[in-house]
Each structure stands twice: as C-alpha cells, then as structure tokens.
Amino acid sequence: KAGVTQTPRYLIKTRGQQVTLSCSPISGHRSVSWYQQTPGQGLQFLFEYFSETQRNKGNFPGRFSGRQFSNSRSEMNVSTLELGDSALYLCASGPRDRSTDTQYFGPGTRLTVL
Amino acid sequence: AQSVTQLGSHVSVSEGALVLLRCNYSSSVPPYLFWYVQYPNQGLQLLLKYTTGATLVKGINGFEAEFKKSETSFHLTKPSAHMSDAAEYFCAVNGGAKIIFGKGTRLHILP
Numbered sequence: 001k002a003g004v005t006q007t008p009r010y011l012i013k014t015r016g017q018q019v020t021l022s023c024s025p026i027s028g029h030r031s032v033s034w035y036q037q038t039p040g041q042g043l044q045f046l047f048e049y050f051s052e053t054q055r056n057k058g059n060f061p062g063r064f065s066g067r068q069f070s071n072s073r074s075e076m077n078v079s080t081l082e083l084g085d086s087a088l089y090l091c092a093s094g095p096r097d098r099s100t101d102t103q104y105f106g107p108g109t110r111l112t113v114l
Numbered sequence: 115a116q117s118v119t120q121l122g123s124h125v126s127v128s129e130g131a132l133v134l135l136r137c138n139y140s141s142s143v144p145p146y147l148f149w150y151v152q153y154p155n156q157g158l159q160l161l162l163k164y165t166t167g168a169t170l171v172k173g174i175n176g177f178e179a180e181f182k183k184s185e186t187s188f189h190l191t192k193p194s195a196h197m198s199d200a201a202e203y204f205c206a207v208n209g210g211a212k213i214i215f216g217k218g219t220r221l222h223i224l225p
Contacts, residue, residue: 004157006157033212033213042215042216042217042218043204043215043218045212045213045214048212056212058212090157090158092158102148102160102163103160103213104160105150105157105158105159106157107155107156107157108156108157
C-alpha cells in the first residue's frame with residue numbers, strides 16, 4: 001500500500017503571498033490531520049478532517065485553512081504568509097477515529113518564507 | 115488536559131550501549147501513548163503504541179516501552195544502540211481530541 005504523499009516537498013515563498021499544500025492519504029483512510037513543525041515550537045496540531053468535515057482545529061490564526069475532498073485528499077492553505085510560517089508541514093492519515101488509531105505521517109512539505 | 119514532557123532534548127550513547135529516552139505524561143483520562151521516530155528530512159514513523167492491556171509494549175527496530183501508571187511514565191528503551199538509531203524521537207499522548215507531542219529528544223550514537 002502506498003504511504004501518505006505530500007506535494008510539493010519544498011516551497012519558497014515571499015511574505016504576503018499565499019500557499020497551498022496537498023496531502024494524499026493512504027488508500028482507504030478517511031482522517032487527515034495537519035501539523036506544523038518548527039525548531040522553537042515543536043510539533044503543533046493545525047486541524048483534522050474526517051469525511052470532508054473539519055473535526056478539530058488547533059490554535060492557529062484564520063490565515064491557516066484547509067479542506068478535504070470526497071476522495072479524502074486534503075489541502076491546506078496559508079494566506080498572507082509571514083516569516084514565522086517557515087516550517088515543516090506534516091500531514092498524517094488514519095482509518096477512522098483518530099483517538100485510537102495510529103496516525104501515518106507523510107514526508108512533509110518544507111516551506112520557507114523570505 | 116493532556117501534556118507530554120520529554121526529559122533531555124539531546125541524549126548521547128555509545129554504540130552497543132543501552133538507550134533510555136524518558137517521557138512523562140499528564141492525562142485526565144486513560145491515555146493512549148505513542149513513540150515516533152523522525153529521521154532527517156523525513157516524516158514521523160510510529161515505533162510503538164500503548165492503548166490498553168499489556169504494559170510492556172514492543173515496537174520496531176528492537177525498541178520497547180513500559181507504561182507505568184503510578185509514575186505517569188512511558189520511557190523508551192533499546193538494549194543495544196546502533197548507529198542507525200540516530201534520529202529524533204517524539205513521545206505523544208492522544209486524549210481523544212488531538213495528538214499532543216513532546217518537544218522531542220535527539221539521540222546521538224557515539225562510535
């Protein structure tokens with residue numbers, strides 16, 4: 001079974017721009033979660049989607065948004081980029097209820113904001 | 115509320131020596147506990163998880179962890195370190211709403 005894929009792997013943007021990241025979960029998985037990883041803050045939960053509905057949201061500003069499509073693929077969007085948005089963005093998928101199931105992580109998208 | 119504390123942001127051990135990475139958690143409900151490993155420029159890979167049942171959990175690559183409720187700990191061990199174990203390790207707790215990760219421990223293996 002193919003793992004979680006994320007595109008693009010690397011991205012360079014400038015302040016004020018917007019960016020869209022994509023995540024394709026493992027086939028059959030319906031839950032997709034997004035995390036931001038930075039050296040200072042570590043891994044922080046952004047949001048989780050299940051069957052096209054956002055189930056949980058972390059403590060991030062409204063500039064961070066996401067969606068999930070009927071095939072479970074997910075995108076996250078960051079508008080009006082700031083320097084502090086530079087991070088590794090990780091996507092994880094799970095088959096059902098995230099509280100008990102293992103999360104399988106993709107390789108991440110490294111975003112650099114100049 | 116759930117939280118995770120990993121003691122030691124960097125741990126160095128000699129090749130062949132015991133690996134011990136410490137994790138303490140706080141949870142108001144019975145926790146599900148995880149250890150993940152992250153190699154450079156890669157995502158996180160599950161090493162092992164504890165949900166219910168046996169408190170000694172065996173994972174991949176020779177790692178194991180013991181859930182100790184009385185000590186609220188879930189320390190990760192490996193009897194003999196290998197150079198390929200050099201990576202960052204994350205302990206995590208899932209209380210239902212989201213996964214909460216510790217800050218991570220970078221494991222260095224000395225030749």
